Amino acid sequence: MNTQKKVAFFKTDIGTQEEHAVMEVLRSGWLTTGQQTADFENAFKTYTGARNAVAVNSCTAALHLALESLDLTSDDEVITSPFTFSASASEIIHAGARLKFADINPHTGNIDPACLEQTISPRTKAVIPVHYAGLPCDMNEIMNLSFEYDLKIIEDAAHALESSFNSQKIGSIGDFTCFSFYATKNITTGEGGMLTCDNDALAEKIRILSLHGMSKDAWKRYHPTLNSGAKNYYQILFRGFKYNMSDIQAALGIVQLSRVDEFWEKRRVRAQLYRTLLQDIPEIELFDDDIRSKHAYHLMPVKLRTDMLTITRDQCIELLRQNGVGCSIHFIALHLHPYFQDTFGLIPSDFPNATNVSERVITLPLYPILPEEDVVYVVETIKRILCANLRKLLIPVT
Numbered sequence: 001m002n003t004q005k006k007v008a009f010f011k012t013d014i015g016t017q018e019e020h021a022v023m024e025v026l027r028s029g030w031l032t033t034g035q036q037t038a039d040f041e042n043a044f045k046t047y048t049g050a051r052n053a054v055a056v057n058s059c060t061a062a063l064h065l066a067l068e069s070l071d072l073t074s075d076d077e078v079i080t081s082p083f084t085f086s087a088s089a090s091e092i093i094h095a096g097a098r099l100k101f102a103d104i105n106p107h108t109g110n111i112d113p114a115c116l117e118q119t120i121s122p123r124t125k126a127v128i129p130v131h132y133a134g135l136p137c138d139m140n141e142i143m144n145l146s147f148e149y150d151l152k153i154i155e156d157a158a159h160a161l162e163s164s165f166n167s168q169k170i171g172s173i174g175d176f177t178c179f180s181f182y183a184t185k186n187i188t189t190g191e192g193g194m195l196t197c198d199n200d201a202l203a204e205k206i207r208i209l210s211l212h213g214m215s216k217d218a219w220k221r222y223h224p225t226l227n228s229g230a231k232n233y234y235q236i237l238f239r240g241f242k243y244n245m246s247d248i249q250a251a252l253g254i255v256q257l258s259r260v261d262e263f264w265e266k267r268r269v270r271a272q273l274y275r276t277l278l279q280d281i282p283e284i285e286l287f288d289d290d291i292r293s294k295h296a297y298h299l300m301p302v303k304l305r306t307d308m309l310t311i312t313r314d315q316c317i318e319l320l321r322q323n324g325v326g327c328s329i330h331f332i333a334l335h336l337h338p339y340f341q342d343t344f345g346l347i348p349s350d351f352p353n354a355t356n357v358s359e360r361v362i363t364l365p366l367y368p369i370l371p372e373e374d375v376v377y378v379v380e381t382i383k384r385i386l387c388a389n390l391r392k393l394l395i396p397v398t
C-alpha cells in the first residue's frame with residue numbers, strides 16, 4: 001500500500017446548504033435564468049458595492065461583453081498584462097480590437113503603471129488590469145491614467161472577489177469589473193462569472209448582449225405573472241451572445257457568496273502560514289503585499305531562485321509531484337505561447353519582467369479545506385528538494 005502523503009492542488013468546499021439550494025431549483029420547474037439569478041446579482045451588488053451586476057456563464061464572457069459594449073473597431077487598442085490567463089487577451093481579439101501588452105512589476109505580478117503609460121497611444125481605448133493572485137493593481141495610478149488619456153478600465157478580477165484598494169471594494173472602482181466563479185475560484189458555481197458596471201445604460205446593453213441581443217429574456221417571456229400575453233414577443237436589438245447564467249448556477253452562487261468571508265479567512269490564515277514558513281528560504285522569493293490593499297489570497301505563487309539551484313522550475317514541480325504535492329503555474333506569460341508569438345511576432349525579451357517571473361513561478365496549494373499541517377508538509381518538502389539540489393557556490397581563490 002502506498003502510504004505517501006498526498007496534498008491536492010485544489011479541492012472545492014461544497015456543503016449541504018449548496019446541495020439543498022440546487023435541489024430546490026431542480027424541483028422548482030424553472031432551471032435557467034430567473035429569480036435565483038436576480039437574487040444572486042442583488043447579493044453580489046450588496047457585497048461589492050457595485051451599482052449594476054450582470055450574471056454570466058464565465059469571466060471570459062464578462063470580459064468579452066464589457067469590450068463588446070464599447071463598440072471597438074480594428075483601429076482601437078486595448079492594453080493588458082502578458083502575465084495572465086489567455087482570456088484577458090483573447091477577448092480583446094474576439095471584440096475586434098488590437099491587443100497590446102504592457103510589462104509587469106516583478107515584485108507583485110501586476111501590470112506596471114509606468115510600462116502601461118509608455119504603451120498608451122492615441123489609439124488606446126481601454127485597459128484590462130489583472131489583479132494577479134488577488135492582489136489589486138495600483139488602482140490610483142491606473143485610474144489617473146484613465147482620466148488623463150480618456151480610457152475605459154475593465155478590471156479582470158477573476159482572482160479578486162474579496163479584494164479592495166484603499167478601502168474601496170474591487171467591483172466598484174473601474175468602469176467594468178469581471179469576476180470568475182470557475183471551479184477553482186474563491187467562490188464557485190461550477191462555471192460562472194459576474195460583470196459589475198457603474199453605467200446603467202451600458203449595464204443594460206450588456207444584459208441584452210448576454211442573451212442573444214434579445215429585448216426580453218425567456219423568464220420575462222414565459223413567466224406566468226410577468227409576461228403580457230401576445231405582446232410577450234422579443235426583438236433582436238444587437239448581435240448578441242449566449243452568455244447567461246442559469247438558476248442552477250445562481251443557487252450555488254448565493255450560498256457560496258454567503259460563505260465568502262469564511263473562505264477568505266481560511267485562505268488568509270494558510271497564506272500567512274506559508275509566508276512565515278517560506279520567508280527564510282533563500283532559494284524562494286515571495287511576491288510583495290501592498291499595505292493599501294486587501295489581498296484576496298486566491299493563489300499562493302512563489303518565485304524560485306533558479307540561479308541558486310541545479311534543477312529547473314519544471315523539475316522542481318515534478319519532484320514535488322513525486323512527493324505527493326500538487327502544484328501549478330500561474331502563469332506561462334502569454335507572449336511565450338505559440339499563438340501569441342506567431343500572431344503578433346512577440347519574443348521573450350519584449351516583456352522581460354513577465355518572462356523572468358513566468359519562468360520561475362510555482363503555485364502552491366491554497367484553499368479553505370487545506371489542512372494547516374499540509375501547508376507545513378508542502379514547505380518541508382520544498383526545503384528537502386531545494387537542499388538536495390543546491391548549486392555549489394564557487395568561492396574564488398585569492
Ligand SMILES: Cc1ncc(COP(=O)(O)O)c(C=O)c1O
Pocket residue numbers: 057058059060061084085087088130156158159179180181182192193
Ligand atoms: C486572470 C484570469 N482571467 C480570466 C479567467 C477566465 O475565467 P473563466 O474561466 O470564469 O472564464 C481566469 C481563469 O482562470 C483567470 O485566471
